[in-house]
Amino acid sequence: MNTADLRIALFSGNYNYVRDGANQALNRLVGYLLRQGAQVRVYAPTVANPAFEPTGDLVGVRAVPIPTRSEYRFPLSISGKARRDLATFAPNVVHVSSPDPVAHQALTWARDRDLPVLASVHTRFETYLRYYNMAWLEPVMEAALRRFYRRCDALVAPSESMAQVLREQRMNYDVSIWSRGVDREIFHSGRRDLAWRRSHGIADHEIAIGFLGRLVMEKGLDVFADTLDELRERGIPYRVLVIGEGPARDWFEERVPGAAFVGFQQGADLGRAVASMDMLFNPSVTETFGNVTLEAMACGLPVVAAAATGSQSLVDDRVSGRLLPPGAIHQMAEAIRAYIEDPALRAAHGAAGEARSLEFSWDRINQAVADTYVRLLRQKARAPR
Template sequence: MTESFLPSLNGVTTSVCRVLDHLADRGHEAVVICPGPAPESYRGFPVRTVQGLTLRQFRVGLPTTDLERILHEVRPDVVHAASPFGLGWRGLAAGRNLGIPTVAIYQTDMPSYLAQHAGPLRGRISNVSWRWIRHLHSLADITLAPSSATLAELVKHGVPRAALWSRGVDTALYSPELKTSDEVRALRACVAANGETIVGYVGRLAQEKQVHRLAEVADLPNTSLVVVGDGPSREKLEQLLPKAHFLGFRQGLPLAQAYAALDVFVHTGVNETFGQTLQEAMAAGLPVVAPAAGGPLDIVKPGVTGYLFDPDAAGALRASVNSLVIDPALRERMGDSAHRKMEARSWSGVVDELIGYYGAVVTPSYSRPAA
């Protein structure tokens, strides 16, 4: 049960699809419940849609009684609620009412996201959001957080029965071997005609991603800035970064080729519960620079696979990126270390861990809240 699914493409959808891929490979059965419209099936698994509406370019499912009806018909062994908020809350409640064990995946920092759009009501909105998060996750038998920083945040705000479950990366798709392909060489020639060092960002172009921080590195000497992605902030960012190359939205092999064309990867947002694009960049053999906050703390090893900069210190991002720009040997060494680290983070192993959590909550001895 997911708040987002195909054709919408984002971190939640990607994670859900990778889990489904490996469930299919292992012979498990699954049914996807998501906002419509959506494909009728995925990897042979049926997709059941519920009524939804579009909010800020996101398709949002409505928390109707359809969820309880669908769960009653399907009678699954376990309900997996991906990034629950509205639709997921209703599904977790339905699972509890029907006596079906539930696993909630905390992925989106919704309190911070809502607070960023709340203006003078920021503090109040954040408090209300956390009360809601605590309530809806209290309905789950277990809540899985993607990073140690996020797990600590959940515990701090009173979310019960929380544990750590990380994310995998497709090391076959994102690979340093693409660097020598004709397509990547052509892309590099297009965005860095004079052999500049290419600094890049990949992700959604929205306010909460804080992509405006790239202005700090936009004028570094002998560099070319590349932005991959799309979203509601694109027009403002194009005005802020007039010399940057905006490549638009990419997925699959074209996305992997865009990573391979970069020399340095920069992550900008401070409210990430994980940081999947960091893993993809590292799998591609890139040194990475990210804020010392949230999910990146678990992914980036400072001085080995990249740098963590202080997001509150003026010039910290620029200094970190510049140290990589001026030292090709350092970039290569850190990129190699990053690639080796990601080789141990395949989706296969990560989903096996998730299946272990499924197995735990379905056992009769598992301590769960009373219905």
């Protein structure tokens, strides 16, 4: 049994209709598996105008728009057509990437046929409740997630810090690492473009604090804005460069007056925008890895981040950036102030981050997932029926 013998049915709640770090990682994985000779079929919600073309064969499942977040779809069930396609494809391993109703059905389908199931964890769903004044429901959400993940044969998480959280939450005890890579053609310090900065109103001598990600509250937009308020009250000069789009853009523009909002960027344009920051400020606690943190590091930027899953496995505190308690407005402002006022510190921590980013190769990372599929198949073959 090797990678070329794999027949993988991948179930995703969002494979390509809205672009985010999780589905881009899934598409990269599928592309790698296909190049190694494996066969892959993806089952996920589809829309008329997706954000990008899917990698591999995509079969639609029943889904409805999520209330208040209509850009996202909520997978409801595996349609009869999709079930017939699944039976014809005859996978030997099932991969589920979000704990939605379709994934539950796929898990039951696989267990009925004694097929191994791997779950990849991309988001800390239980932490989202904090941003909608429902933190009291976190234990209930954790219990529901635990029931789902413990029915799987194994989990993969994008960072060791996230894997440890999953173990502590008793989600599963077979947890390995599926990290994330960075495209060195796109993200590097040579992409910095002062003329582009000037076109967005940022002078060469001004220090640009960067935000990179979807503009949604669960990315810590409130903490970002409150931290900048403290800097402004202390008379510390700065500019803000925001890369991304999302439903909270109007709120964020009002809370961060004078910021340069450059919208959604991709490819070389994204690399230029990130490299043209002077530091990244990532206050989010919902990421399991933090692609944006790694991309900023690859561009030679220091990172100020919440000490949460993901960032903790990337940023070396006081070496390549600062890791601070989530929501610690005063400490975050102080860390940013130090970078604004000390260009040598900024350069040293940026260089350390860039050196660390060289460790992340997409092919090596994706082969680790293929190896996990093969291991689960071998374990299943040896197990008494």
